[in-house]
Amino acid sequence: MSSFIVEGGNRLTGEVEISGAKNAVLPILAGTALSSGENSIHQVPKLRDVRVMKEVLESLGAEVSQEDDVITVNSRLIDSCEIAEALMRKMRATVFLMGPLLARFNQVRISQPGGCSIGPRPIDLHIKGLKALGAKFTEGHGYLEVKADKLVGADIHLDFPSVGATENIMMAATKAKGTTVLRNAAKEPEIIDLQNFLNCMGAEIRGAGTDMIKIKGVEKLQSINYTVIPDRIETGTFMVAAAITNGEVLLQNVIPEHIEPVIAKLIEAGVEIKYDQDQIKVTGVPKVKAVDVKTLPYPGFPTDMQPQFMALLSVAEGTSVITETIFENRFKHADELRRMGADIKIESRSAIIEGIDNLSGTVVEASDLRAGAALVLAGLVAENKTEIKDIYHIDRGYEDLEEKIDRLGGQISRVKEEPNE
Ligand SMILES: CC(=O)N[C@H]1[C@@H](OP(=O)(O)OP(=O)(O)OC[C@H]2O[C@@H](n3ccc(=O)[nH]c3=O)[C@H](O)[C@@H]2O)O[C@H](CO)[C@@H](O)[C@@H]1O
Ligand SMILES: C=C(OP(=O)(O)O)C(=O)O
Numbered sequence: 001m002s003s004f005i006v007e008g009g010n011r012l013t014g015e016v017e018i019s020g021a022k023n024a025v026l027p028i029l030a031g032t033a034l035s036s037g038e039n040s041i042h043q044v045p046k047l048r049d050v051r052v053m054k055e056v057l058e059s060l061g062a063e064v065s066q067e068d069d070v071i072t073v074n075s076r077l078i079d080s081c082e083i084a085e086a087l088m089r090k091m092r093a094t095v096f097l098m099g100p101l102l103a104r105f106n107q108v109r110i111s112q113p114g115g116c117s118i119g120p121r122p123i124d125l126h127i128k129g130l131k132a133l134g135a136k137f138t139e140g141h142g143y144l145e146v147k148a149d150k151l152v153g154a155d156i157h158l159d160f161p162s163v164g165a166t167e168n169i170m171m172a173a174t175k176a177k178g179t180t181v182l183r184n185a186a187k188e189p190e191i192i193d194l195q196n197f198l199n200c201m202g203a204e205i206r207g208a209g210t211d212m213i214k215i216k217g218v219e220k221l222q223s224i225n226y227t228v229i230p231d232r233i234e235t236g237t238f239m240v241a242a243a244i245t246n247g248e249v250l251l252q253n254v255i256p257e258h259i260e261p262v263i264a265k266l267i268e269a270g271v272e273i274k275y276d277q278d279q280i281k282v283t284g285v286p287k288v289k290a291v292d293v294k295t296l297p298y299p300g301f302p303t304d305m306q307p308q309f310m311a312l313l314s315v316a317e318g319t320s321v322i323t324e325t326i327f328e329n330r331f332k333h334a335d336e337l338r339r340m341g342a343d344i345k346i347e348s349r350s351a352i353i354e355g356i357d358n359l360s361g362t363v364v365e366a367s368d369l370r371a372g373a374a375l376v377l378a379g380l381v382a383e384n385k386t387e388i389k390d391i392y393h394i395d396r397g398y399e400d401l402e403e404k405i406d407r408l409g410g411q412i413s414r415v416k417e418e419p420n421e
Contacts, residue, residue: 001389001391001416003388003416004394004413004415005413005415006411007379008379008385009383011246012241012380012410013248013249013409014407015249015250016408017252017404018231018238018251019043019231019234019399020042020227021229021230021231022233022397023163023304024193024228026050026093026096027093027164027167027171027190028226028228029073030057030097032062033060033100034221035075035104035223036104037075037223038074038075039075041071041072041073041228042070042225042226043227043230044066046399047397047398047399048396049091049396050071052094053091053093055087057073057078060078060083061077061078061080062077062078063077078105081107081108082108082109083111088114092116092164095110095113095123095126095168096164096171098110099169099171102130103151103171106147106150107146107148109146110144112142116370116396117329117367118329120328125159126162126164126168127144129165129169130172133148133151133152133173134154136148150177151173151217153178153179153180153215153217156182158182160184161184161187163188163191166191166213167186170213171198173217174198174217175217179214179216180217182212182213184211185212187208187211189258191208191213202221229258230254233302233370234398235254235259236262236302236305237373238404239259239263239266239271239282240305240308241377242284243282243284243285243312244311244380244381245284245381247283247409248282248283249281250281251279252279253279254279256275259280261302265291269290269313288312288313289317289318290316290317290318290355292320293309293322294325295326296326297326303324305370306330308370309322310322310337310344310351310374311337311375312377314343314355314378315355315356315359317355318355319353320353320355322351322353323349324351325349332368332371333367333370333374334346336375339362340360340361341356341359342356343356360383361379361382363389364388366388367390369396369398373398373401376394376401376405376412380405402414
């Protein structure tokens with residue numbers, strides 16, 4: 001398995017270009033299966049999860065081609081509604097095909113999706129929403145069999161504003177008969193991006209970004225070109241990289257309002273941040289101040305930035321408390337940061353972090369995507385070398401991470417890469 005070796009102690013300085021958003025492109029690529037046309041998606045990041053989504057679409061019969069950062073999906077030839085268990089297991093986002101395939105073919109057969117090990121990740125809210133539209137579910141041999149005579153618009157109240165359930169239901173309702181009203185919907189920027197993509201194709205969706213989304217079913221969709229939004233979590237990760245190394249980094253191709261809670265926390269920690277429409281400049285300080293962080297659905301502080309903040313607060317002045325309210329078990333990185341000398345105690349859903357002077361490099365494991373990012377950040381500031389194992393998790397969600405860090409003056413290298421990892 002590949003590892004990263006990070007040599008700590010260098011300030012990151014210069015400019016970095018942020019890639020397209022993983023969590024926007026995955027549902028959008030799945031959404032191409034809704035139509036029988038050819039759709040080109042631009043600003044697609046080179047990620048392991050994107051490769052898996054291409055593989056899944058191809059396994060269904062779609063023709064998928066890629067040129068630089070543009071992926072074109074011809075969905076006309078999709079002739080299967082079953083996703084093999086081995087593919088389903090590879091990532092969480094395979095579940096996004098449930099809504100589109102059901103909407104187009106009135107049936108789909110899938111197993112439980114995989115994904116990061118960050119606690120239980122049920123799909124009951126996806127199922128409840130699709131049932132309300134008329135889908136019938138049967139379970140057997142590890143698969144979920146979903147069928148509908150026809151999908152009919154419904155009034156659906158989500159018990160929790162689940163990002164994935166909101167997206168799946170939006171896609172299923174796009175071609176349903178009549179209007180669907182989705183209440184307590186997730187408000188993440190990726191939901192707005194999905195609405196914009198679907199509306200370009202001819203869907204009639206209003207309200208994404210608020211907690212009530214109205215989807216008026218349409219019969220026909222057209223072929224389009226669509227550019228996904230920049231990745232707000234990659235943006236936040238590089239902001240923390242600048243802050244933790246006392247660096248000075250200009251982030252290009254960003255939407256600052258999407259990462260506002262992270263900007264606010266970094267400012268509270270003493271970091272200097274300036275931004276305009278599509279760039280953010282981060283100037284670090286020798287020692288950040290302790291801050292308390294509580295993860296919440298958007299526009300609250302994103303759970304996908306929690307591990308990176310834990311790395312930063314490990315070397316802050318004072319005691320910080322991080323409370324994780326979205327996922328039950330998203331503190332695995334705390335054990336690895338402790339190996340590097342961090343002083344972190346976990347009490348139920350909170351982590352209490354006593355800032356220390358220095359972290360020290362050692363061998364650590366990336367238990368999931370953002371845990372891996374946190375360990376890279378910790379490695380950048382630690383004394384000596386840090387070896388981060390199992391970096392395939394990091395490759396799921398960061399495009400060219402080592403090249404980008406290297407260009408900013410950080411020292412990071414990949415070792416023992418195997419071609420099919
Ligand atoms: C590909 C993608 O976009 N992934 C993001 C998406 O994941 P994902 O869409 O899986 O996250 P959700 O918003 O659905 O999950 C949030 C919470 O709701 C619970 N839940 C969810 C669905 C369900 O049917 N039942 C249920 O109980 C989950 O277990 C979790 O505790 O949003 C998360 C929360 O911002 C992010 O961390 C992920 O990076
Ligand atoms: C948890 C994440 O992703 P996924 O939902 O794809 O597992 C993430 O991006 O941090």
